[in-house]
Amino acid sequence: MAIDLLQGLNPAQREAVETIQGPLLILAGPGSGKTRVIAHRVAYLVKVCGVRPHSIMAVTFTNKAAREMRERIFHLLGQTVEDISVGTFHALCARILRIDGEHIGLGKAFVIYDGEDQLSLVKRSMEEVGVDPKNFAPKAIHSAIGAAKSQLLGPQEHAHHRQTYFDEIVQRVYRHYEELLAQSKAVDFDDLLLKTVRLFQLHPSALQKYQSRYLYILVDEFQDTNLVQYVLAKLLAQKHRNICVVGDPDQSIYSWRYADLRNILNFEKDYPDAKVVYLEQNYRSTQTILEAAHHLISANVHRKEKGLWTENEVGIPLAVKEAYNEEEEAHFVVSEVDRLVKEEKHGLKDFAIMYRTNAQSRALEEVFLRYGIPYRLVGALRFYERREVKDIIAYLRLIHNPYDDVSLAKVINVPSRGIGQKTLVELTGFAKAHSVPLYTALQMITEGLKTKGTTEGEKPYTSLSPRIAVALESFLSILNELIGKSQEQNIVRLLDTLLEQIGFRTYLLGMPDGEERWENIMELRATAGECEHLPPEEGLSAFLEGVMLVSDVDNLDEKADAVTLITLHQAKGLEFPIVFIVGMEEGLLPHIRSFDDPAQMEEERRLCYVGITRAKERVYLVRAFRRSFTGTNRPNLPSRFLADIPSRLIASSFGGEQHPKVEARTPSRVPAKPVFKAGDKVRHAKFGDGIVVSCIPSGDDQEVTVSFKGEARLRRLLLSFAPLEKLA
């Protein structure tokens, strides 16, 4: 059976799988079968070396990668390996802290704050510490705190490093921010890692427990780890020293999240006995794509040369295209997708459109929508970040842990119960004066109001009007009732009770896009179903943790036949037969913010490299001559990265085109006669039957507006794309 697990692996891959003892560094180029090697390695450990899955930890970059790894291992072993610890650093740390956090004063019910929660807490901290947001951007302070935490610097340590006035300000906000977090029984994203390190440093017994447990530790995407993660891995592996890290310095794209390339570059210094394995054979891309990528990345000065090669065929040249503006760029992409689907029988899931910034997705979406081509958008407005979803999650968090100030402030007036800005300021002020969480402040105030007539005491809260007092009390009693219910009802029932109690459905339906918002809530409810079988409190806790730690790629549905719209960052680790990179312009890719920093410029180049190397068969590099930024519309130069790809690798038919605007948009073309007229009955393959509202020539095409049966809104379709059939 050892033979089974090694079969089909090349010598380097084999070595990576078989090298079990001691530190191991796997330098894996794109498409070199890295995921496969990792899965085989784990399977090998279990099956051949007889290691208990319980003793293995594998850290992945996303939850999706974790799930895939489980699946692959299951496939290889033919048995489930539930026991194995697979997950992101954040998820694994959350689990450790749930169990052993009490050693460092963390209760079981701590909530996790995401970026948005962090920012609102930073704002509150600034307010209470007396820092004017006009002088210092909350975002900048937020990011400085994140930087500190990623480098293991608490407020005390940060104080020693402070140099500028800004640092001084950060230090003050940071210290109070930590107090507020503690008061709210909350940890932020960075804390999940930092607090785990603290736990290990302060409580050797806890560290020992995990050190003894994990005989084998594996960290994927090691080039994107930051100092905390590095220290964490080091601590955990200290006892058995069986640490295997996998990565590729050329694909390091998260320095802005304080990832430190030195972690991978200095691994051999830290572990002098480390074995190094190079995975250099690429199984993914054509020779042409690989060669283009190689030329691109070679322009970076700070890198280790690798000898990537492939046995794949030469393939076809990269297509470089200049469009007039972003709209035409999108049109070009969509028409190429359509052409390839028709001519080469590709499925829509074979295509990915990648871009530098989320904002770029909009122009693409509009056109995809118009042509009726299904797409899935990764990121941008994520499901869990929609307002209504966040509101309900905030309620659930509050039920789970009523001391969660950020959540309480967010929902105290949702739906409106007459508790406005002024009241909130007063409440917060009261809480601050007594150094208590908002929930406690609420209790004190409502208690105080009740006993007002009987006992005379100091009452800083008498300024509250009776009307508001009633509102506060009713909010508090709803909350308390729900907290009671959370002990007995499973998560789904609790959610229903909550929605009912606060009249959320009526509230949502009364606002624009109400139906869609309510549907989102129902989708959330469906997700909660996964935790329905758990005992009430556990279910709530598990659900919240799942919700907080998922990323958008995690939900990427592989089976759906749709084009993928995704940022270059999120595309890391994925592959597609056909890749379009749009916005190949100076200022966008490379991004303008990298212009004055050579190190950042190198990262932009790596980002482009990551994009190109996602492709198996075809790469399109598309740019727009003009692009509207924020209201302003300005011309952009072609990306410098285009010049780094030898022209012999680029399709000539696309190379010379200059300004296709003239050809595509002039109205001089004789419009074809409208095929449909208003009132015609039509049938669409996907949308069903409908009635034509209008049919207008558009370029050399026709735009048909149709009202489909059972749909409230009208759809605008382009005739040449939409499969419309006229009914008698």
Add this chain to the structure above:
DNA sequence: CGAAAGGCTCTTTTT
């Protein structure tokens, strides 16, 4: 108190 309107700023990437 809350909705609406007007003015301001800042524009990257996300576990």
Add this chain to the structure above:
DNA sequence: GAGCCTTTCG
């Protein structure tokens, strides 16, 4: 262009 904040009015 949007998101955030402030102002204004009902």
